[in-house]
Each structure stands twice: as C-alpha cells, then as structure tokens.
Amino acid sequence: MGEYKSRCVEKEIQRRLNSCGAVLVVGPKFCGKTTTALKFARSSVRLTNHSAIQLAKLEPRGTLLGESPRLIDEWQTVPEIWDEVRSWVDEKNEFGQFVLTGSATPADKERIYHSGAGRIVAVKMRPMSLMESGESNGAVSLAELFEHSDVQVYDANEGRNLKDIAFYICRGGWPLSLQENRNVALDVTANYYDGLFNFDNSENENFKGKKPEVLRMVLRSYARNISTEAPYKTLINDVIENNNRTMDPKTFDDYLEVLKSLFIVEDVEAWNPNLRSKTKVRTTSTRHFVDTSIACAALGIIPDDLLNDLKSFGLFFEDMAVRDLAVYASLFGGKLYHYRDSLGLECDAVIHTPNGKWAAIEIKLGGENLIEEGAKNLNKLKSIVDNDNLSFMMVLTATGPAYRRKDGIYVVPITCLGW
Numbered sequence: 001m002g003e004y005k006s007r008c009v010e011k012e013i014q015r016r017l018n019s020c021g022a023v024l025v026v027g028p029k030f031c032g033k034t035t036t037a038l039k040f041a042r043s044s045v046r047l048t049n050h051s052a053i054q055l056a057k058l059e060p061r062g063t064l065l066g067e068s069p070r071l072i073d074e075w076q077t078v079p080e081i082w083d084e085v086r087s088w089v090d091e092k093n094e095f096g097q098f099v100l101t102g103s104a105t106p107a108d109k110e111r112i113y114h115s116g117a118g119r120i121v122a123v124k125m126r127p128m129s130l131m132e133s134g135e136s137n138g139a140v141s142l143a144e145l146f147e148h149s150d151v152q153v154y155d156a157n158e159g160r161n162l163k164d165i166a167f168y169i170c171r172g173g174w175p176l177s178l179q180e181n182r183n184v185a186l187d188v189t190a191n192y193y194d195g196l197f198n199f200d201n202s203e204n205e206n207f208k209g210k211k212p213e214v215l216r217m218v219l220r221s222y223a224r225n226i227s228t229e230a231p232y233k234t235l236i237n238d239v240i241e242n243n244n245r246t247m248d249p250k251t252f253d254d255y256l257e258v259l260k261s262l263f264i265v266e267d268v269e270a271w272n273p274n275l276r277s278k279t280k281v282r283t284t285s286t287r288h289f290v291d292t293s294i295a296c297a298a299l300g301i302i303p304d305d306l307l308n309d310l311k312s313f314g315l316f317f318e319d320m321a322v323r324d325l326a327v328y329a330s331l332f333g334g335k336l337y338h339y340r341d342s343l344g345l346e347c348d349a350v351i352h353t354p355n356g357k358w359a360a361i362e363i364k365l366g367g368e369n370l371i372e373e374g375a376k377n378l379n380k381l382k383s384i385v386d387n388d389n390l391s392f393m394m395v396l397t398a399t400g401p402a403y404r405r406k407d408g409i410y411v412v413p414i415t416c417l418g419w
Helices: 009-017 033-038 050-058 060-064 080-092 142-147 162-171 182-194 212-224 232-243 249-261 292-299 303-307 310-330 368-384
Strands: 022-026 043-046 070-073 098-102 120-124 335-340 346-352 358-363 390-397 402-404 410-413
Touching: 009 022, 009 033, 009 120, 009 310, 022 033, 033 070, 033 098, 043 050, 050 060, 060 070, 060 080, 080 098, 080 120, 142 310, 142 390, 162 182, 162 292, 162 303, 162 310, 182 292, 212 232, 212 249, 212 292, 232 249, 292 310, 303 310, 310 335, 310 346, 310 358, 346 368, 358 368, 368 390
Parallel strands: 022 098, 022 120, 043 070, 070 098, 358 390, 390 410
Antiparallel strands: 335 346, 346 358, 402 410
C-alpha cells in the first residue's frame, strides 16, 4: 500500500490535544482519518462492525477504558458515547484524553445532549491536497504570502502538463489511490465510489431509508453544476429532466442532507466585504465537492474527457483547487469564500483569516489570456473593496511557471502551491 504520507491536519490535531480534552476528527470515508488518528493514540476501539457497535451500546462507558489518548473510531454509530466522553473529560480534567473520528453525523442528533463546548473540539479532515500526495513541490507557501507582502516567487514548474492535472482531478486525494500505475489508481477511486452508498450494514436509520439510486441522481446534478452558483431549484430541475422522474424540494433536501452528513458535498459561502460602492453582493453559495474525483465518478468522466472539453475542465479544476486551498488555509485558521456581485464581477476564492487579513484568488487553467482575465478581475475587485487588510492577490493556474507580475499579482500553478 506504500508508506504513510504526512497530513496537514496533523498539526491541528496535536495543537487541539494540547489544549482540549477530546478532539473530533470528521471527514469523508476513505480520506485517512483512522490512519492519521492512530498516530496520536495509545489505545483504540473501532466501532466499524455490528458486534463492536452492539457491545458499545450495552456499555458505552466501557468503550472509553484504555490508555490515553484513546481513539474511538466511527463514534457516531453509538451517539451516547458523546456524553460519556464529555463527562469523562470533566471528571479527569486533563487535556488530550480522546480522539474521536466520524465519517457521518449521528442518526439521532437529539441524543447528543451537550454541545461539548470547551471539552470536545472538531477538526475537519479532507482528502489529500497535491502537496500531501507529492504532486506539488510547495515552492509557494500560502501562509508566507499572508505574513509577508513582498515575497519573491519564481519556479519554472517543468514536468507537469494538463494531462497530469486531468489525472489528479479524476484520481482524487484518497490515500489508497496513490498508485504508481495510473489505471490502477483510477480503479481504486472508482471502487470507492461504487461502494459509497452501501448502507446495508449501517446503524443509521436516516441512511437506511434512502435509495442509493436517488442519491446518485442528486450527486450527478451537483456534478453537472460544479463550481457554479446554481440554486437548489436548478438542481432539482436537473434531476427531473435527466432522470425522467418527479422530485419535490422536501425530497431533494432530505437526500442532500445525507450527502452533507457523509461530507461529500461542501459548498463555499459568499463573501460579504465592505464595499466602496453600492453594488449588491450575491449570497448564493458555489457548489463544490470535498474531492473532485467524486464528481468525475458520478458522471463517468475520465482524464481524456476533461482534455477534450476545456470549459468543463476549468470548472472541475476550480473544484480541485478549492479543495487544496481549504486544506492549506485550515492550518492558520483561514476560511474560504467566493465573491460575486450584481454587476457580474466575481472572484473564485477569498481566504479570510482570524486576524482580519484576506486574499483574493482567481482560478484559471492557464495561458496568457486567461491569466490576464483573472488579473483584471482581481484589480477591479481591489478597486471597489476596502482593502486595508488585503494581503495578496493570486491567479492560481493548472500549468505554467510561478512568478509575480508587475502589478503585484502572483501567478502560481497548483503544483507549486503549499501551506
């Protein structure tokens, strides 16, 4: 399977263990949560089969017994564990007692009687970024650009092309898909997708009542509208038109909630800055996936399909870029947004940090014309936004070199970006 590759989230897990009783690591299945969490655990219990789950339900307190930090894998299958962990942390009054992992929100949220505030801190784990998987050299540090306004950047970025990027998009950032043989790598991801909605052994009643074929319909609708601000009405109509069936908003919402509970779709909220003009900011979120390979698998897209349709390629590339930006920004508490106003001006990604600093990023496949278009949008945004706390602007590309333009805008290929 290959040796373990370090994950960005490790630093945040360790930091939280040093300051809190328990850390909850959430994220999609197959992204490596358990493997990473085991790096911090001295004992563990895995609630991944029927007998282990039934035993934990009979005696949830017993599940906590063991040397700390203790890993409780897939805790949400026994929601009572949440209160037991909270009580245990209160009694022991010590940091770093537990690491909980979960690939879904619990079936009955009402059974979590306490928020866990101050005792249990959640950490989001995503699939691997290109730097984590080894396809980005990390020559341009996102954190450094926020710290210094005059970072000198240049990297020829030779040896990567659009064919490589198309493959990375379709393969995804799943640890087990990092195979030397690219066909095998794509098969691993396809196998993951095929079993994504297998709820036969699930203890979650909310999942048992859902039809996998309908979940796939909703997922395909999301994929056809990837990286856009398509309203739910558009997504519902897409399901109806492409599947020759009816679907009401309530049914759509129920199925979409399952996809969110499984951490499959991950919309990016709109940014509402202080504007110097009276332009109205649009508030619709952009539709994104936790990993673009899920969208590719949903639509049966392979790398050659992207290479033959550059418009779609651009939208799918934007989705992968958003994944990487979210991974890197999380290390310094940054949150990702997008911007679009009533006049049509848009910015694909805006990163906002806890201290108020922000950065604007346009995501383009590359080439002189697209880079110029992205830079034009960024400079226009800068002219209408209160930019006292603006750290930098960037055009993030699929290929080409990394450098800084005369207007101060950074042009950075995704295979040179890192944390």
